[in-house]
Structures are given as C-alpha cells and as structure tokens.
C-alpha cells in the first residue's frame with residue numbers, strides 16, 4: 001500500500017452498537033470519521049483534544065451524557081467480531097454523528113460502514129486515492145469543496161432558524177397591527193366629539209385625517225426607537241447572562257447589524273401607520289354636528305357591514321373547501337392557501353361570530369353569576385367590531401398554539417408507534433449462559449422499571465447461522481405495541497432481520513440441538529436479537545433455561561440514563577449483556593418536547609401582545625364608561641359587583657376566544673396531519689391526537705390572561721367614587 | 730317668605746343638619762356646602778333651585794348617599810348616613826341607595842346596551858331579587874302612568890330624549906323608594922318633553938304618594954313643586970312653599 005502523502009480524509013458513517021465500560025450505550029449509534037489533519041477538520045472541540053491516530057475517538061458533547069461516556073473512557077464500537085476499541089480523547093460540538101473515529105478504525109467495521117466521500121487536499125486524483133488503498137467508490141472531493149460544503153450545511157441550519165424566528169416575528173407583528181388598529185379605533189371613537197368640534201370650527205376632513213395620521217407616525221417613531229433600545233439592551237443582557245451561566249455555550253458576542261436595526265425601526269413605524277389607516281379613514285365620516293349632540297347620545301356602536309360579512313362568508317367557505325381538498329390531495333400549498341383564506345374569513349366574520357358565542361356562553365352563566373355577569377355579557381357584545389378586533393389578536397395566538405400542540409401530539413403518537421414497532425421491548429438482559437433466577441427480581445426493583453420477566457431459551461444450530469440463541473417469549477404485556485413474537489404462534493420462528501439476511505432460505509429455519517430438530521416457518525421480527533419460538537417448540541429442542549430478562553420501563557418522567565445505568569450494573573453483576581432502547585426513546589421524545597416548547601415559547605410573545613391588547617381595550621372602554629359605572633353604582637351596584645362585572649367581561653372574551661381558537665386550531669392541525677404528515681410516514685400511519693390536558697391548559701391560560709387584563713382597569717373603575725363619576729363628561 | 734323648619738322627626742323623608750362639604754384644601758379649598766339645615770317632607774315634591782355652582786348637586790349627592798359630607802348629620806328614610814364626621818362605609822351606602830333611593834339624572838340615565846324594560850328592572854337585578862307579583866303590578870301601573878307601555882322593548886338609542894327621561898323616572902319609581910332624587914331631569918329637554926317629565930314627577934307625588942326632590946336652575950320647573958329650597962353659596966337662602 002503506497003502511502004498517500006497528500007492530506008486525506010474519508011467521510012463515512014456507520015450505524016453500529018457502542019458500549020462503554022462493558023455497558024451497551026446504544027444499539028444503533030451513528031459513528032463518523034474525524035481527520036487527523038487539521039486542514040481537513042471543520043469540527044470544533046468543547047473539551048479534550050483531537051485524535052492523533054487510530055485508537056482515539058471524539059464524542060459529540062450533546063450525546064456524551066446519553067452514551068454515558070467521558071473523556072478518558074474507553075468505548076467499544078461495532079458488532080461482535082468486528083469491534084474497534086478506542087479511547088475518548090475529546091468532546092466535539094457536533095454534527096450528525098454521536099462519535100467520531102479515525103478512518104483506519106472505522107474502516108475495520110467493514111460491512112456497516114457507508115463512505116460518502118473522500119476528501120483530498122492538493123489536487124490528488126482518484127487513481128492516487130485507489131493507490132493509497134482508500135475507497136474511491138463514493139467519489140473524491142477537494143478539500144476546498146468539502147470545507148465549503150460543510151460550512152454551507154452549518155449556515156443552512158442557522159438560516160432555517162433565522163427563517164423560523166422571522167416567521168414568529170411576523171406573527172407577533174400581525175398581532176401588533178391588530179392591537180394597535182383596535183386601540184386607535186377605540187381612542188378615535190372616544191375623541192369623536194373633539195374631532196367633530198374641530199370640524200365645526202372649520203377643519204376639513206383631510207386636515208382631521210392628517211392630524212390623526214401624524215399622531216400615528218409620531219407614536220410609531222417613538223415606540224420603535226424605544227423598542228430598538230430595549231431590544232438591543234435585552235439582546236446584550238441575554239448574551240452576557242448566557243456567557244456567565246454557561247461559559248462553553250455556542251453563543252457569540254451580541255452584535256447589532258445596522259441594516260437590521262434601521263429595518264426594524266422602519267418596520268415598526270410602518271406597522272403603526274398601517275394600523276392607523278382604517279381607523280383614521282373612519283374619522284373623515286364624522287360630521288361636525290356630532291359635536292352638538294347631547295352627551296351620552298354618542299354611543300359609537302360598531303357593527304360589521306354587509307360587505308365585510310359577505311367577504312367573510314366567501315373566504316370562510318372557500319378556505320374550508322380548500323382545506324378539505326388539501327387533506328385529500330396531500331398538498332401543502334393548497335392547505336396554506338385554505339388556512340389563510342378560512343382564517344381571514346373567520347376574522348372578517350368575527351363581529352358576528354364572537355358576540356354570538358359570548359351570548360351563548362353567557363346565557364347559562366348569567367343565571368349563576370347574577371346581574372354582574374349579565375351586564376358583562378351585554379357590555380362584551382355592545383361593540384361587535386371592537387369585540388372582534390380585540391378577540392382577533394388572541395385568536396391568532398390560541399389557534400397557532402393549539403395547532404402546534406395537536407400537531408406535535410399527533411407526530412409524537414406516530415413516532416412512538418414507529419419506535420414501538422422497531423423496539424417493542426425497552427431493554428433485554430441476555431446471556432449465552434443460564435441466568436440466575438433472581439436477576440429478574442433485581443431488575444424489577446429498579447426505580448423506573450414497571451415490569452421484568454425471565455425469558456427461557458436454549459442454544460441450537462441453524463444452517464448458515466451456526467450457533468443461535470432460541471428464546472420463548474414470556475407473554476404478559478412487557479412488549480410495546482403487541483408484536484407477534486411476544487406471543488409466538490406454534491410452528492413459527494421469529495428471526496432477527498440480521499440473521500434472516502444470512503439465511504439461504506428465508507422462509508424456513510431448521511433448528512438442531514443434541515440431535516433433536518424442529519423446522520419452523522421463519523418470520524422477520526424487527527427489534528429482536530436471535531430467534532423467538534413458542535414455548536412448546538423450545539421444549540422440543542430441550543435444555544431450556546433462563547437466558548434473558550425482558551424489561552419494560554415506565555412512560556413517566558423517570559430519568560432514562562439512571563434506569564439504563566442501574567440495568568447496566570445488574571447486567572454486569574450477572575454476566576449478562578444489556579441492550580436497550582430506553583435512552584434513544586427518551587432522547588427522541590425529549591427532542592420533540594424541546595421543539596414544541598420552543599415554538600410555544602416563541603408564540604407566547606404573540607399571546608402576551610394579545611393580552612396587552614385586551615387590557616388596553618378594556619382600559620379604554622372603562623374610561624369611556626366612567627359615567628355609566630357611576631350610574632350603576634348610584635343604582636346600587638357594589639364595588640365588588642363592579643369589579644366582578646369587568647372581570648366577567650374580560651374572562652368571557654378571553655375564554656370564548658380561546659375556545660374558538662382551540663376548535664379552529666385543532667381543525668387546522670387535523671388537516672395538516674392528513675395533508676402533510678400522513679403522506680410523509682406512509683408505513684406507520686398517523687392519526688390526530690388531541691391532548692385534552694394541554695388544551696385545557698391553553699384555555700386556563702386564556703382565563704388567567706383575561707383576569708390579568710382586567711386587573712388594572714377594574715381597580716381604577718372601582719376606586720372612582722360614584723359622585724365623581726357622575727361629574728364626568 | 731322666610732325659611733320654616735317643619736318637625737323633623739315625624740314628617741321628614743330626609744333631613745340634614747350642619748351639612749358641609751368641601752373640596753381640596755388650603756388656598757384651593759372650595760366649600761360647596763357651608764352648613765345646610767334642611768328637612769324634606771314625606772310625600773311632597775321639593776324643588777332645589779339656585780344659580781349654577783351654588784352647591785345643588787353636591788347637596789343632592791350628600792342626601793342621596795352618593796357622596797360623604799365633610800361634617801354634619803344626614804338622615805334619610807330613618808337611616809343615619811352621616812353624623813359627626815363619621816359616615817356609613819361604601820358597601821352600606823351602596824345597599825342604602827339600592828333599597829331606599831331612586832335617581833333621575835340630567836342625561837345618560839340609561840344603559841345603552843339594555844332595553845327600556847331591562848333598564849327599568851335594573852334595580853331588582855342589582856339587588857339580585859325577583860320582582861314579586863306586587864312589584865310587577867306596580868311596575869305595570871308606573872309604566873302606564875308614564876305612557877311607556879309600547880316603548881319598553883326599545884333600546885335607549887331608539888327613544889327620544891323625553892322618552893328616555895320618562896324611562897329613567899319609571900326606574901326610579903319601580904322599587905317604591907323612600908325618596909326620589911332628580912338632578913336637572915329636564916336640563917336637556919325641549920319644553921314639551923320638559924313639561925311631560927315634570928307632569929310625571931308631579932303625578933308620582935299626587936297619585937303614588939312618592940317623595941321627590943328635584944334639583945333645577947329653571948324657575949319654571951320649580952313652579953310644579955310643593956316646596957322650593959333656594960341654595961346660594963352652599964347655604965339655604967330660602968325655603969318656601971311652592972305655587973303648586
């Protein structure tokens with residue numbers, strides 16, 4: 001083998017078992033390569049050093065805990081017969097692979113290794129590569145291309161994250177437009193007399209409108225400047241805190257790109273101006289005479305026009321039809337179009353739908369809650385457009401959160417189904433020698449294990465396979481998803497796919513032990529080691545003893561790593577091998593949870609803006625109704641009743657809107673599951689899972705948000721003495 | 730005619746002694762009421778007149794339990810609202826108003842989101858009690874006397890100013906309060922509607938035996954009253970029999 005003098009790196013991965021200090025750390029761990037040449041090494045270390053040659057390994061820092069390894073530990077990589085032992089010399093901030101070996105080590109795993117590229121520096125040709133004894137099938141890449149490609153891969157991840165964050169920012173901006181527009185509407189409705197007076201003394205429609213828009217511009221500029229300052233400060237603060245708390249965290253220095261700062265500022269101003277367009281146009285309809293009407297006669301009742309309702313009906317019906325179509329033809333664009341159209345329709349129909357729902361809910365509640373609740377319901381519905389506008393911002397948030405919660409629960413169900421299919425038994429302790437009977441007992445005693453049962457087995461010869469372990473499944477409910485081999489049928493052998501692949505005749509297996517032979521129908525059984533047969537078949541072979549223990553872990557929040565460690569020590573003590581899917585299962589579920597919580601966390605910004613919107617509108621309404629509250633107080637409404645009335649109004653609005661959002665969000669998630677997720681996993685299938693508890697929590701949060709929103713306005717309203725209130729305009 | 734003070738114990742629906750109410754303190758202090766002694770006779774129509782800013786509304790608010798006097802004694806319908814600088818607390822005052830007092834204000838008397846009927850029965854609603862059959866008969870009678878029978882299903886925005894004030898009067902009367910206070914009830918009305926509302930208040934005294942105190946700065950309105958109290962600079966300047 002002529003040594004290649006140029007720097008080289010083989011890019012390859014293998015999915016193989018990894019064990020560390022005698023414990024199986026994972027059955028199906030991605031192991032990749034790392035170059036010893038610094039020029040071909042985009043990886044970065046979080047601790048330790050890079051391997052300098054064979055026998056040394058890196059482990060991804062985020063998987064080290066799950067694998068139970070530390071720098072200095074020895075890991076054994078590969079299947080029986082084909083293993084490599086390496087010492088972990090460093091942890092890397094990686095990448096797709098959990099562990100990294102040098103190419104000579106990984107090459108020894110032979111069958112399991114998949115080479116994706118050979119990277120060479122300095123213009124080597126495929127012939128040089130072949131001459132150096134390196135695999136050339138996958139193609140040869142120059143070092144420059146490889147490093148650039150890796151860099152792009154990394155940025156693509158960052159770009160995707162930026163795109164998602166900008167998506168949430170867009171949701172937050174949209175909700176802000178709704179809130180600002182509503183606030184302007186309410187403010188201008190209250191200033192109607194003032195504006196009419198301006199018209200009386202000679203201001204033209206255009207002048208009035210311009211004054212309102214100038215006001216919006218000034219407010220927008222002020223708020224954007226403030227927001228920029230607060231946002232920048234917050235960013236610096238977060239980075240400083242992260243650096244202080246977690247020194248090694250992958251967070252750079254805080255940095256404000258001038259283009260983004262200016263862009264954000266302009267966006268803020270534009271959003272405010274945009275939000276003021278409709279309300280300010282409405283001011284031009286104010287007649288000068290409005291100023292002369294008696295006080296209180298100006299009740300700015302806002303209802304939706306026929307045009308708006310017609311448009312809403314068309315959008316809602318068309319959007320719903322598109323959604324139905326999307327579920328049938330599995331089309332993401334059709335689904336998005338249908339989603340936007342139907343949601344737009346819902347927002348347009350808000351002035352009809354939201355008050356109707358509030359009335360429907362308030363009728364039975366009013367009988368319980370008395371006058372304050374009945375008055376609250378009447379108040380909540382008196383300005384249908386204002387009510388709908390206030391509800392809209394909350395509706396956006398609750399619909400998105402519900403859609404995500406339901407969608408993620410459905411995906412989770414499907415992922416769990418797939419894992420149950422691939423790994424029906426959480427953990428198996430197995431041995432080629434008989435196991436002591438108390439091993440199952442000791443396993444059962446581990447915290448986080450809900451069941452364990454001994455598995456009888458024996459050893460037999462099979463053509464082409466040599467010695468194989470033949471086991472009889474222990475019945476009971478230890479296996480997830482009730483796979484066939486957990487209750488073997490007579491005459492059938494359930495064979496691991498790996499063994500099955502090596503059999504000449506994959507339909508039949510002949511097992512021989514001490515001259516006794518049985519011939520069985522062979523069936524593939526994913527997730528098993530060896531061969532499973534019915535108890536009767538096992539007895540025909542003879543010599544059965546306890547060879548394994550099946551373990552079922554709890555589904556609760558017990559730490560999978562702890563359970564695996566405890567199982568490992570039992571396994572070591574009894575000379576058994578441990579194979580488990582508990583840590584992978586926990587890891588996958590954790591990933592799903594992290595994604596869900598991150599997204600819900602980002603969406604909560606929209607929810608907070610909506611909450612501020614409710615508080616704002618309610619606060620302005622309370623100002624507007626100061627006179628009315630004084631009247632009610634004069635007539636005998638107590639302070640407590642007044643507070644309860646305002647609380648009931650806010651809670652009715654928030655909870656009813658939350659309920660509508662939950663219903664709509666669940667419907668959207670169902671369409672999304674049918675249109676996008678189901679086609680992506682045709683084997684396991686996926687069905688809609690509605691997590692009632694989490695959705696109940698969303699509704700509870702809406703209720704709390706409503707109460708929080710009414711806190712200040714209600715306090716102020718209740719504090720005003722009736723006589724002072726009567727003196728109000 | 731100079732002021733006469735009728736026997737307070739027997740016939741007074743409301744009485745005030747040494748009633749003062751000041752706003753602010755120091756240089757900005759305003760004495761809206763500067764020592765008022767007054768008795769309102771049960772079953773009479775009393776007009777409180779005086780120039781703007783003389784303290785009429787403040788007096789009414791103190792008598793009605795809407796405001797707490799700075800000093801003095803107020804007794805209404807047998808309940809001592811304030812005495813020697815101590816007053817009932819907010820909850821007790823609220824209950825007192827609900828059970829013993831009816832109100833008619835100058836404007837904005839009705840809740841815009843409720844119908845006339847719902848506005849009229851609001852005091853029962855707030856008290857959380859169902860009107861008895863007697864209450865309903867009484868309500869029906871009041872509504873008829875006020876000529877509102879065919880207006881009860883309308884919202885205030887569909888009623889004329891005069892009709893709105895009559896609905897307010899109906900609401901003040903349905904609970905048969907010890908006393909009805911009306912603050913400039915005709916201030917926003919044209920002369921015909923004014924006459925209607927004044928006529929209705931008059932009839933409630935004559936036919937229903939109601940005690941009514943009406944604040945007005947309109948001498949013409951005062952001519953419907955049995956007694957006229959003139960307030961000037963926060964004091965009772967005159968208390969005379971009316972022309973009615």
Ligand SMILES: Nc1ncnc2c1ncn2[C@@H]1O[C@H](COP(=O)(O)OP(=O)(O)O)[C@@H](O)[C@H]1O
Nearest residue numbers: 752753759761780781782783784785786787788
């Ligand atoms: N809340 C208040 N704060 C300060 N001054 C007040 C307040 N309410 C009334 N006043 C003053 O008390 C005086 C009497 O007011 P008011 O009783 O409303 O008069 P009227 O009803 O006779 O026009 C006026 O000088 C007024 O300015």
Ligand SMILES: [Mg+2]
Nearest residue numbers: 782785786787
């Ligand atoms: Mg007054």
